[in-house]
Each structure stands twice: as structure tokens, then as C-alpha cells.
Amino acid sequence: MGTIIQLFSRNNQRGFEALLAPHVEYLYRLAYRFTGQRADAEDLVQDLLVKLYPRRAELEHIEQLRPWLTRTLYHHFIDQVRRSERNPLHNALDIVPELDGGVGADPMSAGATESGVLQRQIATALAKLNPDQRVVVSLHDMEGYTLQELQAMLDTPIGTLKSRLHRARAALRETLRMEPLSPPERYTGERTSS
């Protein structure tokens, strides 16, 4: 009997893995765009997979699994952010490590290439967006989904998506000082004092 149960369990696991293995890297990429941190992205995907495991029979009957997974990841991300914001632990500050004897935290190594700097600036700007804005910028401007696809995928009206995109881009431009509606001297090529 125990062997039969083990076999059943192993088959379940194999079925789950076969179904989701082609999508894990994709989910991680989206999760990274949502969270901006590798470790947080891995946690988000891991949590999602844990939640999906009991629903493996349902997954087998979903025809378009990738869009469904994208929507599920999105909801899971938003739920997680809202839940953590409600919990006072959310405001606990980061840890500060020290070594006995006075050796402190190492500074981050700076990959000081221009593109690296720009990438970090964008990452910082993205982190300042609210979660819904970050998701729509990630999926539309980075992953290339159309607004029509996102409307169906996220079950959100196009008007709402457009509004989020518009505000998100404005916030990003502001943070990156790339505001296209800035004073006229920028258009004529004159440098502003800085």
C-alpha cells in the first residue's frame, strides 16, 4: 500500500513538474521585473508554485497556461504586497550586519559602466512605482505585451491600463530626469544649470 501511495505521489510530482517546468524561468523573469530583486523574485515564484501544487489537476485542463500563470503571478504579487503593507512587520528596517572585531559590511562592488549605471537608475526608478504600475510597465514596456493582451490577461479595462502606464512613465521620467514636457530650453539644446 505504501509503495502504491509513493508511486502515486511520484507521478503527481512528475506531472506537476512536466507541466510547469517550461514556465519557471519565464515566471522568474516576470517576478524579477515586479520585485526588482533576485531573491524576492525567487521567493515569489516559489510561493506561487507551492500554492499551485494542490491545484495540479486543474492546471492540466488550462489550455493557455502561460497567460493564466501570468495573471496568477500578478495577483499573487499584488496580494503579497498588500498583505505585507497591512502587517506592521513590513516596516521593520533592513538588517545591519557587523563582524566582531570591527570588520563591517563590504561595500557593493560597483560595475561602473555607463549602461550599468543607467540600468541601476532605472531599477531604482521602477522600485518607486506602485505595484500595479510596475506590473503594467513590466508586461507592456519590457515584455512587449499589447494592451489588448493585458486587458484579457489581467482582466483590467484598457482605460485603466493606459492610465497606469501614463502615470508610471511620467513617474519614471521624473525620476530619471527625462521629462519630455520639461522647460523649452531643453528642446533647443541649451543646458540647464546643474
Add this chain to the structure above:
Amino acid sequence: MTMNCTDTKALFDDLLDGELPLPQTEAVQRHLTTCAACREVLDREQGFRTVLKAQEVPPPSPGFAVRALANAQRKATAPRRRAFVAGFGSAVAAVLVLWLGVALFPHGASNNGAIPTVTLALAQPQMVRIVFTAPQDFPDATLTILLPPHTALKGYPGKQEVVWRSSLYKGRNMLTLPIEADQKPGGNLIAKIHYGTDTKTFRLRLKTQPLQQSMNRSVAV
């Protein structure tokens, strides 16, 4: 239809998104043929989107996909942690004293969101102090420490996961961990605080360097 600069620029988002109806697209294009300033703005906006699209995603940690799928079943069917925690009652008291006893120690600056790093000497236990700054009291929280491979917590031989029940108090809470690395650690130390239904995860990158270098650095600081 004649458009001024303000009207034109207001349509750039829709134009680049392919959402602008044909008559308006043509009106925008007519304006652009005579307005260098708006062309420049449009070019900049296109450049902005190109940069966004090129934003890199670092690869996940090695073996992540396989590990995550395997963990899904294990974690989905695992008994709840509370029962496991109860078995560590004796350890709780001992560490609680240490934790609260050093709570007033000063500490350094915030790590600004990056994973903080400490460098350990090889094969030599070192006290790593971790300061948790809490905005309020968190009574009866659970603290989990997950050690990376090739490291050990003195007093807990063979255990890569140690769990304590304790309380965090408003302000600084310091945890001191005697950690020894026998070779280069295979990942990050993870500290998780469970409170109520939520969990906050912290990561600490452990690096190693030869004993002599480590001692020199300590002296220099």
C-alpha cells in the same frame, strides 16, 4: 486637423503604443514634419522605451527551477512549522538572553536595499551580529536562520536551519551568531521573522578570505 505642440505630445504615448487612430496619427505626423522640438521629444521617448525594454534580468540562482519545483510538493504537503518550533524550547531561552542582552549595542548604517555582505575568516568561528530595527513590539515572533552550505552555527552542529521563538521590541534588536565557514559559503544566510500571518525575509551574503587577511583588516579598522 492642425495640432499644436502640447496636443501633439499628449498623443505620443498612444502613438508609440500603436493605439492612436489613423486620422490622429496622420495629424501628429504632419506636425512632426514642421516641428523639430516635438521630433526631439518623440525621439527621446522612443529612446526611453528602448532602454526600458533592454533592462536586464539577472539569471536565477543555479538550479533554481529544478529546486523550486521539487520544493513545491515538499512545502505544500509539509506539516506546519509551529510543531517544529516547539521542540527548540530550551534553545529559545538561552538565545533570548543573548539577543536582549546586546540589544543596546550601537550599529552601523542601513544597507539601502542591497544584500549586505560580511567577510569571514576561514575555519575560525566569528561573531556575526545582526541588528533588526523594529518599528514596534512584535511579541511571540518566530526567527528562522538558514545557513548556507559550508557554514555552521557553533552550538548547533549539523543544523543548517535553526528556529527560535522570541519577541522583537521596538527599536534595535541584536542577534549574535557564532558562525564558522570551513570553505567558501555556497550562498546567503537567510533570516526570516514570522509574525502573525506574515514573514519578513532578510539576506546576508557571507564571503570568506584567508585568516591572515581577515586579521589584518580587523586591525586596520
